[in-house]
Amino acid sequence: MAFSLAFPALTLFLIYIAYNLYRRLKAKLPPGPRPWPIIGNLYDIEPIRFRCFAAWSEIYGPIFSFYLGSQLNVVINNATLAKEVLKDNDQNLADRFRTKPLANVSRNGSDLIWADYGHHYVKVRKLCNLELFTSKRIEALRPIREDEVTSMIHDIFRDSTKQGKSLIMRSYLGLVAFNNITRLTFGKRFMDSQGNVDEQGKELKEIVSNGMKIGGKLNLGDFVPWLSCFFKDDNEALKAQDSHVDRFTRVIMEEHTLARKNTGETKQHFVDALLTLQKEYELSDDTVIGLLWDMVTAGMDTVAITVEWAMAELVKNTRVQQKAQEELDRVIGSDRVITESDMSKLTYLQSVVKESLRLHPPTPLMLPHLASANVKIGGYNIPKGTIVHVNVWALGRDPKVWKNPLQFRPERFIEEDIDMKGHDFRLLPFGAGRRICPGTNLAINMVTSMLAHLLHHFEWSPPIGIERDGIDMLESPGTVTYMQTPLQVVPTPRLPQHLYERSPIVI
Ligand code: HEM
Ligand SMILES: *[C@@H]1O[C@H](CO)[C@@H](O)[C@H](O)[C@H]1NC(C)=O
Numbered sequence: 050m051a052f053s054l055a056f057p058a059l060t061l062f063l064i065y066i067a068y069n070l071y072r073r074l075k076a077k078l079p080p081g082p083r084p085w086p087i088i089g090n091l092y093d094i095e096p097i098r099f100r101c102f103a104a105w106s107e108i109y110g111p112i113f114s115f116y117l118g119s120q121l122n123v124v125i126n127n128a129t130l131a132k133e134v135l136k137d138n139d140q141n142l143a144d145r146f147r148t149k150p151l152a153n154v155s156r157n158g159s160d161l162i163w164a165d166y167g168h169h170y171v172k173v174r175k176l177c178n179l180e181l182f183t184s185k186r187i188e189a190l191r192p193i194r195e196d197e198v199t200s201m202i203h204d205i206f207r208d209s210t211k212q213g214k215s216l217i218m219r220s221y222l223g224l225v226a227f228n229n230i231t232r233l234t235f236g237k238r239f240m241d242s243q244g245n246v247d248e249q250g251k252e253l254k255e256i257v258s259n260g261m262k263i264g265g266k267l268n269l270g271d272f273v274p275w276l277s278c279f280f281k282d283d284n285e286a287l288k289a290q291d292s293h294v295d296r297f298t299r300v301i302m303e304e305h306t307l308a309r310k311n312t313g314e315t316k317q318h319f320v321d322a323l324l325t326l327q328k329e330y331e332l333s334d335d336t337v338i339g340l341l342w343d344m345v346t347a348g349m350d351t352v353a354i355t356v357e358w359a360m361a362e363l364v365k366n367t368r369v370q371q372k373a374q375e376e377l378d379r380v381i382g383s384d385r386v387i388t389e390s391d392m393s394k395l396t397y398l399q400s401v402v403k404e405s406l407r408l409h410p411p412t413p414l415m416l417p418h419l420a421s422a423n424v425k426i427g428g429y430n431i432p433k434g435t436i437v438h439v440n441v442w443a444l445g446r447d448p449k450v451w452k453n454p455l456q457f458r459p460e461r462f463i464e465e466d467i468d469m470k471g472h473d474f475r476l477l478p479f480g481a482g483r484r485i486c487p488g489t490n491l492a493i494n495m496v497t498s499m500l501a502h503l504l505h506h507f508e509w510s511p512p513i514g515i516e517r518d519g520i521d522m523l524e525s526p527g528t529v530t531y532m533q534t535p536l537q538v539v540p541t542p543r544l545p546q547h548l549y550e551r552s553p554i555v556i
């Protein structure tokens with residue numbers, strides 16, 4: 050009896066598997082793990098996705114495919130193939146994959162990050178390049194960044210002398226990032242000088258973390274259309290988030306419009322830039338709001354994460370830390386604070402930043418691209434509608450390309466000058482091509498300047514009882530990868546006391 054039931058089931062299953070194999074071969078799709086009926090490989094993927102993909106590429110090769118439900122995905126794991134995706138076939142692979150909740154919070158991609166490549170995208174991207182991320186504006190906003198970083202140094206100094214024990218690096222980095230980005234975009238510091246976040250600031254944080262929760266969910270219902278009725282979207286939560294974002298942003302937009310009318314001058318913050326350009330570029334309110342939040346979500350965590358990873362490597366590698374400090378002492382000395390204009394002279398520190406982004410890119414799979422036409426990559430067919438991931442984490446650790454890839458050795462970038470802004474496909478922390486991160490220069494400025502201040506002002510060591518080699522360097526799951534164990538460090542001041550003070554500025 051049991052046999053007579055099991056037999057047809059088994060036969061069906063075998064037919065299914067054979068059919069799938071046949072389909073993959075006939076369509077000349079990249080090889081990959083065998084998909085299960087209905088769910089595909091959804092439950093084969095381990096939480097730290099980019100590590101799982103790197104392991105799969107050892108089995109199936111540097112280009113492989115897998116299924117989420119019935120949705121085909123392709124992952125690229127080496128530099129040659131990355132070039133084919135982000136340069137040779139760039140235009141046809143520049144759409145975005147949006148899950149349903151993501152489509153909802155991004156208002157069907159009326160922002161930049163989640164927009165498909167097309168008329169709207171080109172317009173908004175042009176606005177970003179010509180108006181938002183110009184060197185003039187980045188320069189005009191420099192006092193904000195310098196103010197925030199000296200404020201961080203002051204806080205660390207206060208807490209290090211008060212407690213004399215280890216600090217959690219992230220809480221300081223997160224604060225600077227939060228203040229920096231919100232001031233750049235919304236033109237406002239949502240925190241008093243004691244570090245207390247005001248009501249509006251708390252609201253902002255809630256919107257951001259809620260948005261991440263909504264956007265980060267992967268539901269089977271997103272990939273198996275006929276199953277979606279079993280996976281109800283949380284409409285209430287979506288609606289609440291939507292109106293929350295709307296209300297919050299409109300209040301700030303009105304404040305700025307009013308201030309412009311009253312004073313007759315326009316400030317350099319992104320919100321002012323967008324409001325004054327709204328007519329000229331024919332932007333909907335949805336787009337203005339979407340863009341403001343794009344900057345906050347894209348800029349806040351990535352920068353802080355990058356600095357946390359770099360600090361972890363510097364605490365582990367005393368030699369590198371000391372060499373960076375020697376350079377700082379040589380270029381700046383110990384009787385003044387660094388300014389951003391010193392950065393161009395700090396070549397070793399710049400290599401430290403590169404080396405850190407090579408090993409620890411904060412968005413290891415970039416953001417998902419979507420094929421808008423059939424293309425060929427590495428000789429395989431990539432049908433229209435395929436999601437394409439570029440594993441930049443694996444690119445940075447490819448032993449075919451990097452000597453001793455796991456060793457943290459910034460000197461490699463002094464021996465060979467390797468670009469990280471999308472021209473050299475061995476190192477792509479910001480992506481490349483049409484979709485490259487528009488905040489690249491701003492981000493590099495911020496990371497370098499933050500590290501410079503941290504290293505100039507303090508010597509950093511692990512907490513008592515923890516070996517340098519005992520620092521946990523594992524990542525946490527997610528689109529942006531934090532350290533799984535927050536870095537704990539002991540700072541020892543190394544400059545005269547008066548250089549640790551902060552004098553707040555208003556711009
Ligand atoms: C170390 C810091 C940062 C890293 C490593 C980084 C990296 C990236 C990557 C890999 C992408 C996706 C590229 C692709 O899918 O092809 C991206 C997109 C983006 N980033 Fe960044 N980013 C950083 C900081 C920033 C900052 C500070 C801002 C703005 C204030 C920003 C704004 C954006 C925006 C708006 C997009 C979407 C672009 C698009 O979809 O066309 N990023 N970033
Ligand atoms: C990447 O993989 C492709 C296909 O296997 C291969 O032809 C190419 O040489 C590889 N590139 C590198 C840099 O290893």
Ligand SMILES: *[C@@H]1O[C@H](CO)[C@@H](O)[C@H](O)[C@H]1NC(C)=O
Nearest residue numbers: 152153156157284285287288
């Ligand atoms: C998002 O979802 C809410 C609740 O279902 C709905 O009212 C709203 O129209 C949706 N927005 C978009 C852009 O799909």
Ligand SMILES: *[C@@H]1O[C@H](CO)[C@@H](O)[C@H](O)[C@H]1NC(C)=O
Nearest residue numbers: 152153155156157158159335
């Ligand atoms: C967004 O796209 C979905 C699916 O194409 C559609 O049902 C919905 O009406 C769109 N919402 C808006 C506000 O354009």
Ligand SMILES: *[C@@H]1O[C@H](CO)[C@@H](O)[C@H](O)[C@H]1NC(C)=O
Nearest residue numbers: 194198226229352495498499
């Ligand atoms: C804030 O500004 C400082 C000064 O330029 C910069 O070093 C730091 O990286 C910024 N913080 C973030 C993460 O936004």
